[in-house]
Amino acid sequence: MSAGRVVIVGGGASGIILAARLLGRPDSRLKVAIVEPREAIGAGVAYSTDEPAHLLNTRAGSMSAYPEDPDHFWRWLLQSGAAADLDCSDPFCFVSRRLYRRYLADLVAPWLAELGGDGRLQWIQASAVDVSQTATGVAVALDDGRTEIGRAAVLATGHAVPASGAGAPYASAWSSPAALGIEPADDVLVLGTGLSMIDTVVALSRAKHRGRILALSRHGLLPQVHRRSHPLKLDAADIPFGTQTSFLLHWLRDTVRWAASEGRDWRDVVDALRPHTQTLWQALPLSAKSRFIRHARTYWEVHRHRMPPEAEQSIRAAVATGRLAIRAGRLLGVEAGEDGQKAARIRLRGGAEEVRGFHHVLDGTGILRDPAADTSSLVGRLVSRGLARTDPLRLGLDVDGTCALVGADGQASPRIFAVGPLTKARFWEITAIPDIRVQCASLAQTVAARIAAPEPTREVAAVV
């Protein structure tokens, strides 16, 4: 029997799945507090959208919160009636992201008093501004002046979201066209040609938008589309760990070619790597990691993080009618133009510099950002206080193999942990649910064991 309280900072997908794991342990009576300022738990950046055309970009069969029960989400879809008017007769279907938000809330309903649960889960609607450790526990300071205490804290604050709102250079592509004030005839420039751009175009299409849309990125590459895949079985013994990026990509291409000669699809190879990606990443020397990010990341991501077939149809239709152009190029600057328009200085690949007018410029460049750049954020503060540090490539916070936060002194914290995209530096592929849920399963075990220990562990492991 273990009792005690865990404070989870952030109630997005990672925070919720971790809470469900902790609370669902058969042997435990521990309590969990989730600190989340948004209007809903389970929303986070990915599932707060109400736009029905914003689909999960992962098939329902991969979105279960529990790796040991992969059809859990799909069964929920069928049982809850949420999918009544959808074709979800098998788990290869792509449903609205807002449905996933409902699923996540349902996941913790048995413990949340507000939803009729037993009250072992408490949702505190506030922002955390600081976390400190004491000899026996943690104290999480909130923006409303209160302090939440527990035996352990987990940072689940997700992606470093680009500043939006007044003063931000570009509007966020994650807002709805209505919220952004986009009129049907407006011309729109979208930075990025990835999944966020697709969200924007899909939402604009539904809002009967007919203006021109230019989507711009360095390579002008669209995400690949999902098809039913039958992942190969690859063992660790098959994979060239520890090699330079170029060697690895060469191997990947060779393996795809070999798979094709066996009548298989490249997706079967890319998906076969999923269980090995974290090991692959960890075996790369730092120079290879940085080379990968500069030269190979885009190619990897368009193959790894694919779009649903429905989204592809919508994009193709927009391109076919000339409403949408997807181009490789760069935005050099934006100035105030005529009639309140924005004059964007752009250079398309192989072309000369030109100026084009748009009514809106949206930032859809995704989620790879320095987590500590905003020093007023919780993460920024923890870093400046030395309780946390960023990795050399500034992808995320430094954590040890058990997700314990590593401080400026190289010591792993005995009671502060991190989960989800914040731990990208160590695990790289840790942004999508199929990866996050595995991490949550093992972290729940670590945390439960840690707080069940009779005395706070004094000794801390040195991590260099």
Add this chain to the structure above:
Amino acid sequence: MLTMKGKYGLKAMVHLAGAPDGRLTLSEEIARSHSISKKFLDAILGELRNAGFVHARKGRGGGYALSRAASDIRVGHVLRVLDGPLAPIPCASRTAYRRCDDCRDEEACAVRLVMLEVRNAISAVLDNRTLAELAAMPGLLDEDSRSRELALNA
């Protein structure tokens, strides 16, 4: 399967792991101390260079060095580059698979199934061992130092 290429490549890497920091080693020297043909060794070192395990500098004062600390290089990682997927027999490999002719139904062949387990054990062992650990093993010292050691013990 461990081929000559894998074996000599590993010996060369252990040799480089023993070189003082920042010093380049000529391939002649490695070839001589392990009785490998220099041509064969150069081909091996070229592959290790492509995979990012060694640095090479041509010309006077040139030679080879590990591209990162020996404690950061895993034995299994080096072998996969030289020999391909780790596997005790060809039909127990997934990507470099070759049929075992004596096996009528491979899906149900007990020998193959156990060999698939063996390969996982092989990678577990070899991926846990670093070059630094190998370089510290007395059995792998080059001939010179071994004879020195023998002389000392005599």
